[in-house]
Amino acid sequence: QRAPTEIQQLADMFNLMISRLSGSWKQEQRASARQRQFVSNVSHELRTPLTVVRGYLQSTLRRGDNLSAGQREALSIAATEADHTIQVLQDLLDLARADDGYIPYRMDYVILNDLVQQVLNRVKKVKPRPLLLEASDDLITAYTDESRLKQVLVNLVDNALKYSPDPEPVTVKLSQSENQAIIEVSDRGSGIPPDLQRRIFERFYRIDEARTRSGGTGLGLSIVKTFVEGMQGQVFLTSTVGKGSTFTVQLPRLSKHDPQGTG
């Protein structure tokens, strides 16, 4: 299924614009305050009109009984691209805010079994692939920000699917140690060579730039790292080329201020 040329060109322009916007972030892990302000202003300014554009596209698609199949396809591709760009702008805003220390984390006790299941159900709707949850009957809780953690897991599961062939399964395993809740996202995909295992957490870094059409931007894992560390956790990677990868997220089980976990 190929996109009509104009839509493809529009999508390419979006991608080019985003990579320009990010230009100097690529070299430096931490942008200067002025760069961050700039990125954050531009992201904000672009996000609003794009959200309106997406809204019109979606409502035209919903009401459009008299659209031809071709028009329908063109509109739905445009809507998907708009959606993708909005997500990238949101990621840029989040990263700029996190650098400035402005991301408010709403920390609370969260049951991970439920949260992981919700994430898997959500991803399954978009990508029907085998997604398995491995957990004992014990409920595992963490002291964390529920919505940020969902975003972290969506990014990891999404990558696991993107970089492993259909119909290989993706597994999320839950466990706990004395102080930490442990979430492991595993795939049986391409794997990541040892010398690149650190680099993939950098902003805009992608192993295979040529595959930009797979819908990636190189921001997903920097969001993961920023959010997990912002929630006092850690993220690790173990991977073997040709076999697959496991991303491990460790989160505190208890609040520092409430070591008994009584809420």
Ligand code: ADP
């Ligand atoms: P994106 O997926 O948008 O390119 P990410 O920051 O999420 O950006 O990932 C950065 C790069 O790390 C990807 O482009 C890919 O090359 C590599 N990568 C991420 N997750 C995996 C995985 N599960 N298996 C193999 N490679 C991966």
